[in-house]
Amino acid sequence: MADRTARLSVDGIKGTIELPIHLGTVGPDVVDVAPLTAKGIFTYDPGFVATASCQSAITYIDGDEGVLLYRGYPIEQLAEQSDHLEVCYLLLNGELPNAKQKQEFVRTITRHTMVHEQLRTFFNGFRRGAHPMAIMCGVVGALSAFYHDSLDIDDEAHRKITAHRLIAKIPTIAAMSYKYSIGQPFLYPRNDFDYATNFLYMMFGSPCETFEPNPVISRAMDRIFLLHADHEQNASTSTVRLAGSTGANPFACIAAGIAALWGPAHGGANEAVLKMLREIGSPKNVPKFVKRAKDKNDSYRLMGFGHRVYKNYDPRAKIMQETCREVLTELGIDRDPLLQIATQLEKIALEDEYFIEKRLYPNVDFYSGIILKAIGIPTEMFTVIFATGRTPGWIAHWKEMVSAPYKIGRPRQLYLGPKKRDFVPIEQRTS
Numbered sequence: 001m002a003d004r005t006a007r008l009s010v011d012g013i014k015g016t017i018e019l020p021i022h023l024g025t026v027g028p029d030v031v032d033v034a035p036l037t038a039k040g041i042f043t044y045d046p047g048f049v050a051t052a053s054c055q056s057a058i059t060y061i062d063g064d065e066g067v068l069l070y071r072g073y074p075i076e077q078l079a080e081q082s083d084h085l086e087v088c089y090l091l092l093n094g095e096l097p098n099a100k101q102k103q104e105f106v107r108t109i110t111r112h113t114m115v116h117e118q119l120r121t122f123f124n125g126f127r128r129g130a131h132p133m134a135i136m137c138g139v140v141g142a143l144s145a146f147y148h149d150s151l152d153i154d155d156e157a158h159r160k161i162t163a164h165r166l167i168a169k170i171p172t173i174a175a176m177s178y179k180y181s182i183g184q185p186f187l188y189p190r191n192d193f194d195y196a197t198n199f200l201y202m203m204f205g206s207p208c209e210t211f212e213p214n215p216v217i218s219r220a221m222d223r224i225f226l227l228h229a230d231h232e233q234n235a236s237t238s239t240v241r242l243a244g245s246t247g248a249n250p251f252a253c254i255a256a257g258i259a260a261l262w263g264p265a266h267g268g269a270n271e272a273v274l275k276m277l278r279e280i281g282s283p284k285n286v287p288k289f290v291k292r293a294k295d296k297n298d299s300y301r302l303m304g305f306g307h308r309v310y311k312n313y314d315p316r317a318k319i320m321q322e323t324c325r326e327v328l329t330e331l332g333i334d335r336d337p338l339l340q341i342a343t344q345l346e347k348i349a350l351e352d353e354y355f356i357e358k359r360l361y362p363n364v365d366f367y368s369g370i371i372l373k374a375i376g377i378p379t380e381m382f383t384v385i386f387a388t389g390r391t392p393g394w395i396a397h398w399k400e401m402v403s404a405p406y407k408i409g410r411p412r413q414l415y416l417g418p419k420k421r422d423f424v425p426i427e428q429r430t431s
């Protein structure tokens, strides 16, 4: 795989160190720094801004050009012509399914949507009003206690059934987390509905009333799942891989991914966008908040703007923007005050020199937050929905890693603490 060589000379080390350069199918070449350890040198890259932590054939991003490919297929084409479950199949298996494979896959996922009946009582351990992400972390981690029959990570059949169970059950658990937090009864999944519609039913349905699906809303929900399905080595996916590299079971690894996703710099941003819009309060206050975001002495940031990789318009945000307009028109709520603030903010930020110069564009979470609010999804559920969409990506990465030889993930450090010193008995300590 090494096609070229980088040569490094280091003060104090004789000669040059040869480092192989590996070429990807597309994208930047990577210098293999592993030979440095034999010379007693480590590389330093906090935040992994210049480090490829693994090889992968799942997703490709070109942040400068605003390109996102799942298994080579542009996200725009998938969003337009495919659906979330087909994309799940693609991420897991590497190829789009033929008609028969798709039918079988959809049937399998649909047949696995119920959770173990005992898991329903497990929810009672949480206090009412708990954040649904807290419930998700706990319940998804606990799945390993319910599905003992599929925990052998070296068995391909076990890996497959676990992947299917996770994709099928995540929407059920997500909706249960919400229903529990508001004190309403859980709804069993409806297997006559498609994936997105079934989720909306479990969220908004009630045992006492008939649920009327809205195809525009179902399509928007499916798109939100699809657009979040994978995003190469982001913080939560890297967490799943790191946890998986120890040989931990996949349910525990996905629970770790959910925990990493929760933070406002990652999946928590869609919730943070809504909080920010509420704090801004009125379109006339937008300039004041934009000014704060630009102030070097103020840590305030505009949530839903900027991305570690995209230094161009996030291609997912463009699709989400269109979907956002469709949903608002369908629901006749394009005059919603928070949405007006969002529109004003988007306009000002896109024209502002600071945001242009730093290449800070609205990201996927900016629009997904607005759509979710319009659909009636409570803010605390936004990150849960991100997690539901991202589950196939996490599993695809976990499966890719454990299906080939892998090493435990073990970063090194630049140590800046005290040098070796002797213990001082307490009575002799002066300060």
Ligand code: CMC
Binding pocket: 231, 234, 264, 265, 266, 267, 269, 293, 294, 300, 301, 302, 303, 304, 305, 306, 307, 308, 309, 358, 360, 363, 364, 365
């Ligand atoms: N508002 C104002 N200034 C910003 C923002 C923002 N949202 N984002 C970055 N900057 C500034 C930042 O202050 C820095 O300025 P300077 O160079 O003068 O110090 C510069 O832009 C580069 O920022 P950075 O923090 O070095 O960039 P990063 O790659 O480490 O961070 C980010 C990326 C997404 C964490 C960051 O842009 C951010 O905090 N955005 C708001 C949170 C958000 O929307 N997150 C969702 C990301 S998309 C969903 C996902 O993939 O999880």
